[in-house]
Amino acid sequence: MASRKKPSPQTGLRSVSTLSIERATPMMTLATDHKCWTAKNVATSLKGIRGSFVRVFPPADSTDDRVQEIAKHLRSEVCTVRLMPKPHESSAVTPATVIPVNVSSHRQVVDILVQEATTDDRGLLTAICNKAMDGAGL
DSSP states (O other): OEEEEEEOOOOOOEEEEEEEOTTOOOOEEEEOGGGGGTTHHHHHHSOOOOOOOOOEEEOOTOOOHHHHHHHHHHHHSEEEEEEEEOOOOOOOOOOOOOOEEEEEEEHHHHHHHHHHHHOOHHHHHHHHHHHHHHHOOO
């Protein structure tokens, strides 16, 4: 069946329902921009959701205590609550400052990288790298 979203009078609360199924349980989505994340009183900010299935999308800056407080209130009002993961800021590996190094072989490059690696057993890492380079004929 096709689903459609109905706009809700509350910002950040969307109703997702299938086409006219009699006595079906409504499904709601509590978005990151809903006022309950900043409201002091959770009960007054979450009206009109009794008896619904609710997916909760917490904002990235919300605390775990706040998420649990809202989930506890929702569980007392609705059928089912599904907590979705918080959005993560995009993560990227920032390269270290590039220092020009004069090397004459692949083995020297690997040795430099092994020395810069964060590891508890540098000897084991060196042995693994040496075995791989020997297998590749470097």
